[in-house]
Amino acid sequence: MLKIHFIAIGGAAMHNLALALQKNGHQITGSDDEIYEPSKSLLQKNGLLPDSEGWHPEKISKDLDVVILGMHARADNPELLKAQELGLRIESYPSFLYEYSKNKQRIVIAGSHGKTSITSMILHVLKKLNRKFDYLVGARIEGFELMAQLSDAPIIIIEGDEYLASPLDRRAKFLLYQPHIALVSGIAWDHMNVYPTFESYQESFKELIKNLPKAGTLIYDETDPILKEMPKLSQDDVIKKPYKEHPALIENGKTILKGDDGVKYPITVFGNHNLKNINGARLICEQIGIEATEFYQAIQDFKGAAKRLEIVKDNGKSIVFKDFAHAPSKVKATTEAVKQQFPERKLVACLELHTFSSLNPAFLPQYEGTLNLADEAIIFLSEHARAIKRMDKIEEETVQNYFKHSKLTVIRDREELEKDLISKDWSNANLLMMSSGTFDGISFQEL
Structure with a gap:
């Protein structure tokens, strides 16, 4: 059992990671200067809501095994300064997640758009097929209690955000996970406050692709004009799998996939971007041993992640x-x-x-x-x-x-x-x- 303190526990990924670790028997505490719903109710329900908002250096003691630092905190945060003074182990949540999943096959879904939907689709299919897996995703999904799960599963599916890991670590979060399989859904400039130019924004994605391991796999949207040239940056023995929109038709306002097996599969999500997302998710599932027919049957009742159409x-x-x-x-x-x-x-x-x-x-x-x-x-x-x-x-x-x-x-x-x-x-x-x-x-x- 680890004794873990979260600085900025109210964040979407932070509070879900805290709850997942608590579920595994670890002792969790946390602080934040503002906590909104649904984080507030979930933390309260599980006894992790701080007694008062704000930063409390007295919560930082020598017996803590690790302090997890959220991006919402600043570099001069009083709790962080106390942890540094005591020489405690300080991690961002991506670096902690990597350490926790070192012995798993790590699958990371990255990109400027679609990453939450693609991750959610993969999780939905794996759950329907009763596969054992861990995950971190950026939205609530029907049938899943939390946005994170950590267990003894052999694989972990991670939504890889390109925002900075923490106030102390200015790398993109997805660079810390060191994936065996990476999917990049597309690149369009975002987060101007930390990537002042489109060129600086692209650099993180280039690093992700360059750092894929030998015999790793890169799955990418071949229709993206910025992304289509980047696979050349990867090592020669990295497997490259391009994708585009999945073939489909619309009948009476319903989108229907044309399966590889010639069968039609009606789905509940729609739009060209979701047809790309489905194809990306299908290729990931194929990489981890799921047959095409299994995928098509499982994806039919996927309703989408929260706040995604x-x-x-x-x-x-x-x-x-x-x-x-x-x-x-x-x-x-x-x-x-x-x-x-x-x-x-x-x-x-x-x-x-x-x-x-x-x-x-x-x-x-x-x-x-x-x-x-x-x-x-x-x-x-x-x-x-x-x-x-x-x-x-x-x-x-x-x-x-x-x-x-x-x-x-x-x-x-x-x-x-x-x-x-x-x-x-x-x-x-x-x-x-x-x-x-x-x-x-x-x-x-x-x-």
């Missing part, structure tokens, strides 16, 4: 979708997917600019054309989020100039947004709400 409400005439899309490539793919699936319905796409990148005027040109397939577009700019991130106010004219959409509205107040949406005619129309934030706490169910 998640249906909030469908009344037969109108659907409300919520999606985590925030980066330009994700916004474009998600908007196109909904319009292509329901071409006869009006589409209102509402995007919250919430991240450091999206709130930076220098990054806004990346969004040009991303909402073109929406009949109406709304950009939500939270004044609260802007104040927390200490970003300058973006003028409406700037937004209009960069998005270049003829029917675009800019809204900054949640109540005004609700009023505007409710006032519209929703007969034969769909609403797509996209954000990595919360639209200032809007209730999708009430909406």
Whole structure:
């Protein structure tokens, strides 16, 4: 049993890793200066919610086996300084996860978009086929209690984020996992606050590919113009498996896969990006010994990860979708997917600019054309989020100039947004709400 303290336990991956380790019998404590739902309720339910928010150096003692440091903490964090003073072992959660899974086959799903969906698809198939596996994924999946699991399983499936590992380790998280099999779903500039240029952003992916081990496997989207040249950087004996959209057709609003065996398999997810995701997931499963027919049968009832084209409400005439899309490539793919699936319905796409990148005027040109397939577009700019991130106010004219959409509205107040949406005619129309934030706490169910 290890005695482990989490600095910034409220993060999505951090609190799930804490819960998974507690489940394995380890003694867990943690701190954070802000904890939101659903982290708060889960930590409370399992007795891990800190007594009070904030940083408490007195929690750091010599008997701790390891301190896991989250990216939300800063380099001058009082608990971190105390841990350094005591000479304790300090790990980021990716470096800790690598140490914990050293003797497993490590499969890492990376890319600017689609990595959560692809990871979720693989986990869904493995579970349906009763395979033994560990995992870390970036969203809640139906049928899984937590977003992380650690056991004595022989393999681990990890969603590999390109964001920095910790305030002390400025490498991309996925570089720390040292995968045997890596999938890269595509590369589109994101996280401008830590990757100031597209070139610097690409470097981490190049490193991932260069560092794949002898006889390792690289699976990649061959239709991505940036990615298609990168496999050449890998060692000669790395197995390279390109993929593109899985062959499919749409019948009565339902997407149907054309299996290798000639059989048709109806699925619940849709959109060209998800057809790519399915093909990537299929190739990973093939690498770990799953037959194509087994995969097709298992994937049919996959409903998607939380907030990935998640249906909030469908009344037969109108659907409300919520999606985590925030980066330009994700916004474009998600908007196109909904319009292509329901071409006869009006589409209102509402995007919250919430991240450091999206709130930076220098990054806004990346969004040009991303909402073109929406009949109406709304950009939500939270004044609260802007104040927390200490970003300058973006003028409406700037937004209009960069998005270049003829029917675009800019809204900054949640109540005004609700009023505007409710006032519209929703007969034969769909609403797509996209954000990595919360639209200032809007209730999708009430909406």
